[in-house]
Amino acid sequence: MxxxxxxxxxxxxxxxxxxxxxxxxxxxxxxxxxxxxxxxxxxxxxxxxxxxxxLPLPQLPFHGHVRPLRLLALFVRFGLDLFLASFQVAWQALRPGRQPRGAVVGVRLRNPSDIYLTVTAELSSLVPGSLVVEVHRLTGMLYLHVLDLEAYGGVDKVRADVLALEARVLRALASDAELEAAGLATRRGVPA
Amino acid sequence: MTVDWIGVADVVAAICMLLGAFLAFAAGIGIVRFPDLLARMHAATKPQVLGLILMLVGVGLRVHVWSVVGMLVLVVVFQLLTAPVGAHMVGRAGFRTGKVVHEDLVVDDLTADQEAALAEEDAAEAAEEDEGREPSSDAPR
Amino acid sequence: MTVVFVITIALLTVAAGCAIYRAERGPSMLDRTVALDVFTTTIVGAIALEAAYSRRATTIPILVVMSMVAFVGSVTVARFAAAEREEEGLIELPPPVDDRTEEAER
Structure with missing residues (x-):
């Protein structure tokens, strides 16, 4: 490769x-x-x-800079989401009757560089009711398994949520040029 | 008026313990009830991790020793780092070795993309003999 | 306080029982891995419960070691299960009926 x-x-x-x-x-x-x-x-x-x-490891090219406030926002949001997701899955498990019907949804990330891909995959495995099944490094595709697609709100909601998560990661860690390339330059109107 | 901080910490610890054990319980039930491998892994990651974190918070509030807090932080960080990785490894292995029943999925982008990539590769091989074994990575979305 | 601990122990016991059940039934090796992972984490929770109940810190290092060992174990099995070639695995999947017939024969 x-x-x-x-x-x-x-x-x-x-x-x-x-x-x-x-x-x-x-x-x-x-x-x-x-x-x-x-x-x-x-x-x-x-x-x-x-x-x-x-025990040498290959070096990751990291050109961004860390924004402490954005990073804090990422962590706080992550904690809240972890709570929500856990209790949702717990409810799915305990609810009598209907079995959930899962789905595998592909999402193309904006910035496929290793470090952001890793962080986004790691966080999205824990957070928005999803689980990373397969990652394609070359194209930056993330394939997520969703526990109950219908309850989640459809394929588009999954994609939007993962892209929003990636936006939070990029805002916390990426450089200005990478933000610009991802279309996330410091506009205020974008949901963070 | 003095507040009994140890009593407050004990009550909070009890709540954390109960919540954590409830989430672990839900994970166990989910492991049994969910229909396929990937759904079971959902139960094994999210409620399980948060349940363990809550129980460890409870331990930290009951045992008032600083060295213990350090170790508990280590366990929590390790859980948060490793649980998604482990789940991803198992899920990928399951998907690649055909343990996932594709008919049970409502949407299956991965199989669709893999088939598209394979079809593209076959077409390219048919057109050019020396195309090589590298699978085409740019699957159309 | 004792009531809280009794309830917690009951919940954890049920969780561990469920995990064992799935590890025994689980159609594939990966199901069993996931179930045993849950079982290990439940045991970690039980040890944590004991430490919280008795306010003793002597068992905490066990928690650290077990949480690490559980991860290494599940990743190892996943690597082992994924070692078969991709295209072979996708086509030649054993029919799930085999599991039942084997059980019947035993």
Whole structure:
């Protein structure tokens, strides 16, 4: 696949670009041990260093910049949606009588770059009553399974919801140029 | 007037526990009642994840130790990251190996697109012998 | 407070029972995977319940380990199940009747 370009990186390059991964791994290590001591922090940093140097991952091209307020809005909305979706599925499961009839709906995302595709797929698996069955990286197609299409409100509602979710992700993470390309430049009228 | 914060925390913890257990219960019922694999996976992801999160919040409110809160946060983050990935892996495996009964689906864009892509590939192969094995990715929508 | 815990235990027990039932019945290996995943998460919930009831923190590391192991397990089975070639799997699906006849023969 032409997308899997495995450029060989030296360990110096990896250290320069992925130092934040080392910090995250050290944080996880400290949380696992449950107390902040010098020994834990140093051991976490050492292990993170080993993981980054010895087990290289391909780098994701990320050109956007993070907007904290939009990111917060994304998280808050995600939490609310998680509550709603959970209780909807619970109601579907407990409701006597009718069995739900599912559907697989394809949605073409606006920006098919890896990182936004991943975030959108991950969030939409948990949130709007859907589940990602298949992802097509080249075209940016997301195939979602919907539990009960009729109760959800039809194919167009699924597509609109996923695109709205993607818009929230892009607004939180993408650069201005990418927003422009996706047709989401800072107009106020678009539902965020 | 002093507020009994530990009592308040206990009540909130009890509510969280009850809600979480109810969602886990609904997930179990859904696993049994839903008709096909993909529908069952819905039950296994959404209520299950939120149910576990609520129960862990309950634990955090009952056990007043900071190191425990760190570990619980770790479990929650891990659940949120891994549950969709696991569900996607299982769902994709099911779809690719034909465990999904296509007649039960109201709309099935994926099969339609795959068939369109296959048809396009066949047409291209018929037209040109050296088209290669790469499936055409631009399925018409 | 004890009433709350009794209700919670009852709900979790029913959930675990349902998961076991589906794991026994489940027509395909993937159904069983999903069911066992739910079962593991229910057990994690039960351990969390015990920790909350007794206000002890000693069992919390078990939660961390089990939630990670459950994920690795289900992904492994999914990879294993998807290992057959795509086009073969889509055409040659075993008829669901086989499951029943095998059970009858046993």
């Amino acid at each position: 032409s997308l899997h370009v495995r450029r060989r990186t030296t360990w110096r390059e990896r250290l320069r670009h992925q130092w934040s991964a080392i910090l995250w791994l050290a944080l996880v290590w400290v949380l696992l041990w449950g107390s902040v001591t010098w020994g834990n922090v140093l051991a976490g940093l050492l292990l993170g260093l080993l993981v980054v140097v010895l």
